[in-house]
Every structure is written in C-alpha cells, then in structure tokens.
Amino acid sequence: MTRPIHRLTLPAILFAFLGAAGVLNAEAPVAPGLDRPLALSETAADLQWGDCPAIFPPGCKIAVLHGDPAEPGADVFLRVPSGYTIPAHSHTSAERMVLVSGQLDVTYAGHPTVSLKRGDYAFGPALLPHTARCNGAEACTLFIAFNGAVDALPFAGTI
DSSP states (O other): OOOOOOOOOOOOOHHHHHHHHHTSSSSSSSOTTTOOOOOOOOTTTTTTEEOOOOSSTTTTTTEESOOOOOOOOOOEEEEEOTTOOEEEESSSSEEEEEEEEEEEEEEEEEEEEEEEEOEEEEOOOOTEEEEEEESSSEEEEEEEEEESSSOOEEEEEEO
C-alpha cells in the first residue's frame, strides 16, 4: 500500500528539517562537506540552468543547488513554464519537494491529484509514477531533494 502525498506549510517543514538535521541542537556534529552555509534564490544570477533529461519536452530546466546529481543527496530546482505538463515518469529515489513559485497539480499513480501552491510540500516515494501540470499565469519552480541519485524514468502506463 502506498502512502498519500502530505501537504505541510513551509515553516513546519523547515522546523522538522532543522530538528532532524540536528541544527536545532547546538551540540550536533556537522557532516563532512556540509560545513559551509548556502542560500540561493530561484532568481540568482549565478545559477546554472540546463535542460532536463530527454524524457521531458523542451522548456523544462534544472539547476543543481547542492551535491552531485550522480550521487545520493543532491538538491535541485526544476522550472517549467506556465501550461507545461511534466510527462509521466518515476525516480529510483524518493523525492521531497517544495513549490517555490507558481501552482502545480501533481498526480501520483493510484492517488488523487494534489494542487500545490507556493510553499507547499510534497513527498514522492521511489518508483511511484507521477505527472504534473504547471497551472496559473507564472512559471513553476520546484525545489527537489533526492535520497539517491537524480534520475527520471519514463512511464508509459496510465496514472
């Protein structure tokens, strides 16, 4: 049985993340390689946007924020224009997402569509096919944190 998508507010997500990461506990050790703080805006001039994997139609862009996409634990921004449909796909890794801008309808196989608004969180289990559509007047930018390497596997079935 798969679990439904959960929606939380951004402050609740940050509090939970900071607590789990030990940031709220001053005595917690710092992980190797994570000893420098990092803060980025989706509009930062130094972000390097590239095309999404070939399974996505033109217009989808991705920027690596932290980590190596070929290794576990990378964070990315994914941006699509208004009206864009992200085709059905899955990932070998679970993904944790926060919608940074726009309005995005996300549908996971076997679950009802969830409409994400700016600041909403969604969790996608590994290997669960899903699709999404950017609705509204503005482009959708999605922060995605992957447990494993970043990938996208095409899915030809019905969601």
